[in-house]
Amino acid sequence: MTAQTLTPTAFVAARSRAHGPTVALWHAVELHRSECELDGACELTVCGALARVTTDERWPLAARDVCPACAVLTRC
Numbered sequence: 001m002t003a004q005t006l007t008p009t010a011f012v013a014a015r016s017r018a019h020g021p022t023v024a025l026w027h028a029v030e031l032h033r034s035e036c037e038l039d040g041a042c043e044l045t046v047c048g049a050l051a052r053v054t055t056d057e058r059w060p061l062a063a064r065d066v067c068p069a070c071a072v073l074t075r076c
């Protein structure tokens with residue numbers, strides 16, 4: 001029997017809303033619950049913003065408008 005306690009952290013993509021000079025960006029949200037619970041929910045992103053989770057998209061995603069802070073923080 002193999003113990004699998006150290007599973008790598010998974011991330012889902014979340015879309016922030018554009019407000020003021022800030023454009024809408026894709027952020028990463030740590031997947032700490034089941035995906036179905038997170039779908040459509042506003043969650044705290046890796047960079048500390050609030051964004052709506054889209055489980056249709058997987059982090060990292062190949063989009064141009066990706067949050068640079070989340071991209072750096074999730075790189076390992």
Ligand SMILES: [Zn+2]
Nearest residue numbers: 027047067070
């Ligand atoms: Zn971010």
